[in-house]
Amino acid sequence: MSILERLKQLNAHLYGLNQPPHPFDPLSNTEIEYATAIVREKHGQLKYNAVTLNEPLKKEMLAWLADEKNAPRPRRKAEVVAIDKSFALYDGIVDLVDGKVIAWEGLEGVQPMITMEDLQATEILVRKDPKVIEQCLILGILEKDMDKVYCDPWTIGYDERFGSDVRLQQALMYYRPGIDDMQYAYPLDFCPVVNTETGEIIHIDIPDVRRPVNTFGSNYNPADIEKEGGYRTDLKPLNITQPEGVSFTMDGRNISWQNFNFHIGFNGREGIVLNNITYNDKGNVRPLFYRMSLAEMVVPYGNPEHPHHRKHAFDLGEYGGGYMTNSLSLGCDCKGSIHYLDAKFSNRAGAAVTIKNAVCIHEEDAGILFKHTDYRDDSVIVTRGRKLVVSQIFTAANYEYCVYWIFHQDATIQLEIKLTGILNTYAMGLGEDTKGWGIEVHPGVNAHNHQHLFCLRLDPQIDGQKNTVFQVDATPAAAPVGSAENKYGNAFYANRTKYTKVKESISDYEGSTTRTWDICNTNKVHPYSGKFPSYKLVSREAPRLLPKEGSLVWKRAGFARHAIHVTPYADGQLNPAGRHVCQTSGEPSRGLPEWIADGSANIEDEDIVVWHTFGITHFPAPEDFPVMPAEPLSLLLRPRHFFLRNPALDVPPSYSSTPNQVASQWKGIMDRSDEASKLAFGPAGVCCSEGGPGTAESVNSAGPFVFKKLE
Known part of the structure; x- marks a missing residue:
């Protein structure tokens, strides 16, 4: 029996189980190897760049979700990106039920992702190349020490000298005197350009003024901390x-948690993908979001000197946030009672590989959920909240990105990202002027200014598939002070601007008006407020793209030009910088700029997608080196006019005493003559000694509240 026939049998068995794969589930190891075997049978030996789930068409998926017993189950399909012996690139789709290649397209003018195997091969290559060895000798590094030379291979971005027809990397060079030394303290001043497919160095960018190898180390391993005092x-x-x-x-x-229900997917590019998020509102299961993910990111650096202008990494589109994900470990990356999910990918040969514990799912205490103390009688209620966290951490060369999808008991959904890892560094000479483009974070180490801009893709289904977005700005009343409408000048209101066409939705964050965006179902009205049920996007960390209009990164990262875009839903529109990002010039426009170019499409009361770019602008400092303390940024999706009242009222209080209980307790104390007993209570009779509010005896965040009575 051939390998293909054996895999076909395994695949058929998988689909024949009582519980075949959920249509949103990532491909299994068997499916990955079956897909590559089918392609190999038809197209011969190839190098596989990516093999991932081809997501079901939304229309078919919605029909199945509405009636899983009777509606047709969407077919399992795999997307395949492959390179042949002539280095030609192909996109394909494999039907895993029929075992057939149903689409196969040759592509020109674009390049696929850089894989971990590509990165590792480049580091081996640069150590052996005579031209690199020559440059190292010029800097004083002997040939016998080439095993101490390292590089961070990056995609080249785009360089007009080389174009897009050859798959390239740029190697950012470093030196490591000792095995435990941190190479980013020893940056080298030259940059090889590597042909990924042929394994050749085709060029080396060398500065006009050479910079010596640094002699000042900076490490963060335990032995070095002990030397500095422990x-x-x-x-x-x-x-x-x-x-x-x-x-x-x-x-x-x-997963089901606290009225939320959703599916946790994962792919090589976006990492975690959340699908079909619903909320059980007292028996009424209400849809919230069909799909949400981090769809893209770009890290533009601010040094205009050649070749640093090429440093603007699209860490998802060029490398893959899923492919670079860490295998997480209990007690370090995650704490508590953990449920893990693995990630499964294809290697270059088409064999399946597994990253264990790629996704961590756990609960955390979330502090005060709500509280009120009535000063009149000291009656009090306090309820501590908890949150569900679905997380991953991926490493993009020097940086770590910790991604946390957080669900709260008041039906809020939060996305938090923590940036840590190590600054990208460049060599500098003694007394060299950084010209404001960077900071000397350590002797001889220049860390350039840069931004981290993330694109969140939201496919909402707020109480249904037809939604509308409103821009909301806090606005003073137009009527002047002294007028009948605004005599004392204190009036202000929520100024709501409806987006009806794509071009109207292209907008930026405005801090002076604390701008937010409401994603609404305008076919329903709240019985009390008279407003549309909605989820409000609250995001205050949304810097503008700083490279100028017309710049290389401005053209390539069109999604980052504005904080908000809204488009009509279309199957396949998942990647805002385009499907294949590596070595694109930005001309013609790909991805989101292409989809919004007309601007006239209707987005009012339609099946829509909201694209939101947010992030930070990072001016490095010595405190960020040698390893950076985590810098968090966060956004919220909060229900507004969605529930009749606070949806978390049924979370058991941690402590509660009603006015009636306080009065009864106070009366019990006053009826006793024991002065010590009276002193154990505050003026309204609430216990404030050991065992009172906030102590283990009175707090029970997992079950019914405790009211401690005086015995």
Whole structure:
């Protein structure tokens, strides 16, 4: 029996199970190898760049979700990106049910992602290349020490000297005197350009003024910390326990928690993908979002000197946030009672590989959910919240990105990203002027200014598939002070601007008006407020793209020109910088700029997609080196006019005393003559000694509240 026939049998068995793969599930190892075997049978030996789920058409998927027993199950299909012996690039789709290649297209003028195998091969190559060895000798690094030379291979971005027909990388060079030294303290001043397919160095960019190899190390490993006085010794253990287990349930990759239900997908490009997010509102299951993901990001650097203008990495489109994901470990990356999900990908040969524990799912204490104390009688209610966290961490060369999708008990959805890792560095000479484009974070180490701009893709289904977006600005009343309408001049309101056409939606964040965006279902009205049920996008970290209009990165990263775009839904429109990003020039426009070019499409009461670019502008400082403390940024999706009242009222209080209870307790104390007993209580009779509010005896965040009575 051939390998293809054997895999076909395994695949048929997989689909014949009582619970075949959910249509949103990532491809299994068997499916990946079956897909590449089918392609190999038809097209011969290829090098596989990516093999991933071809997501079902939305129309078919919605029909199946509405009636899983009777509606046709969407077919399992795989997307394949492959390179042949002549280095030609192909996009294909494989039907995994029929075992057939149903689409196969040769592509020109674009290049596929750079894989981990490509990156590793480049580092080996530069150590052996005579031209690189020559440059190292000029800087004083002997040939026998070439094993101490390292590089961060990057895609080249775009360089007009080389174009897009040859698959290239640029190698950012470093030196590591000792095995435990941190190479980013020893940047080298030249940059080889590598042909990824032939394994040749085709050019080396060398500055006019050479910069010597740094002699000042900066490390963060334990041995070096011990040399500097050692670690802090005043930290006591902090334990996180859930003796009765977690409060969520998993059915395959579907999760249910605190009225939320959704599917957790994963792919090589976006990493975590959340699908079909719903909320059970007292028995009424209400749809919120069909799909949400981090769709793209760009990191433009601000040094205009050649070749640093090429440094603007699209870490998702050029490398893949899923492919670069870490294998997470208990007690370090995640704490508590953890449920893990693996990630499965294809290697260059078409064999399946697994990254264990790629996704971490756990609960955390979330602090105060709500609280009120009535000063009149000291009656009080306090409820502590908890949150569900679905996370991954991926490493893009020097930087780590910690991605947390967070669900709260008040039906808020939060996306938090923590940036850590190590600054991208460049060599500088003694007394050299950084010209404002960077900062000397350590002797001989220049860290350039840069931005981290992320694109969130939201496919909303707020109480249904037809939605509308409103821009909301806090606005003072137009009527002047002293007028009948605004005599004292204090009036202000929420100025709501409806987006009806694509061109109207192209907008930016405005801090002076605390701008937010409401994603609404205008076919329904809240019975109390008279407003449309909505989810409000609250995002205050949305810097503008700083490279100028017409610049290379401005053309390539068109999605980042504005904070908000809204488009009509279209199958296949997932990648705002285009499907294949590597070595594109930005001309012609690809991805989101192409989709919004007309601008006249209707987005009012339609099936829409909201694209939101947010992030930070990073001016490095010595405190960011040698390894950067995590810098968080966050956004919220909050229900507005969606529920009749606070949806978290049924979360058990941590402590509660009603006015009636306080009065009864106070009366009980006053009826006693024991002065010590009276002193144990505050003026309204709420216990404020040990066992009072906030202590273990009175707090129970997992079950019914405790009101401690005086015995």
